Amino acid sequence: MPSRSGRVQAAIMRPSSAGHRIDIGRGEPDADLAGLVDYFWWVRWDAPAPHVQEVVPRPVVHVSAELVEGRPRLLVHGVHPRMFRRRLEGRGHTVAAGFRPAGFRPFLRGDVGALEGREVPAADVLGVDDRPVAEEVLAHERPEEGAAVLARWLRGLGPEDDPLVPELAALVERAEADTTLVRAEQLADLAGVSLRTLQRRFHSHVGIGPKWVVQRFRLLDVTSAAHGDEVVDWADLAARLGYADQSHLIRAFTQLVGHPPAAYAREA
Known part of the structure; x- marks a missing residue:
């Protein structure tokens, strides 16, 4: 049976086809966030022709910095119960945090189940303006530096303790x-x-x-x-x-x- 990291990779459908168009990276959180954030990840793509990437969702909430109608935003992705599809075209990149199971609850301070199958601007669910940090995250050429910005922003939210x-x-x-x-x-x-x-x-x-x-x-x-x-x-x-x-x-x-x-x- 595969390792845990192998199961994460298994969620990417048709990996041989995806590998020609997208480059996926991953970084570990610092110790102070490791109890809530499982990993930071980023995707770069170069797709002259449109490419639809399918992903089998795991029980993970993500917060991603990406362009929404041409403007940087942080989006909160609840757990998707079915296959998740994303259309990629041209060149671009995304930087995101993948939370440990239940790890987003201390930031949300509410019912995580209400996010099931939804993609919602962070401002709508966390009550803070996500646009400046999203712009800063995506401005970095090196995605690792963008992930560090996202980590700093998460710390500033002051997640509550939840046993x-x-x-x-x-x-x-x-x-x-x-x-x-x-x-x-x-x-x-x-x-x-x-x-x-x-x-x-x-x-x-x-x-x-x-x-x-x-x-x-x-x-x-x-x-x-x-x-x-x-x-x-x-x-x-x-x-x-x-x-x-x-x-x-x-x-x-x-x-x-x-x-x-x-x-x-x-x-x-």
Whole structure:
């Protein structure tokens, strides 16, 4: 099974095609933000012809500096429940922060689930003008320097302490790493709470339900296998990932990606 960083990479659909048009980088947060921010990331693209990049969303909230109607803005991206598509054309770049599961709650001070499937200017949800910092982030030629500006801005927001954040972050990260976790009830047992309580906590802090989280990580394991160089025994993979049989795995993957896993593997 892939490592955690491998699952992050697995979220990029058709990586061989994307690699000709986009360049993705990543940096780690400083220690004072590491409990809330998982990583900073940036994308540069050079697409003379329009390129639509598909991404399988993980249970991660992002804050990205990008051009909106030609002007720099910070956008808050809630967890997208379905495939996320972004059209890229010409040359450009984006710099963003990817938060740990539940890590955006201390900045939002509200229900993260209200952001599900939405892209909202930071000013609308955080109550601060995001335009100056977005302009400064994108003005830097080196994206690492833009990420440092974004980190400084996040510190200035003064995130509140929330004891549920490290508990839920660890639980989601356990679900990502442990392929034997295939049901939300297993997460509830690990947390020592009822499934209903866990569902409430996930909605308010993570931004999406525990069942979705478990199923999405197992599908990302399938995607990672499809991106590999080895021939995949799909029936064996289905058994190892907790699917009832190979046909259940194929249906779930096809519903998300639009192609059966074997066909996608040949294309990707």
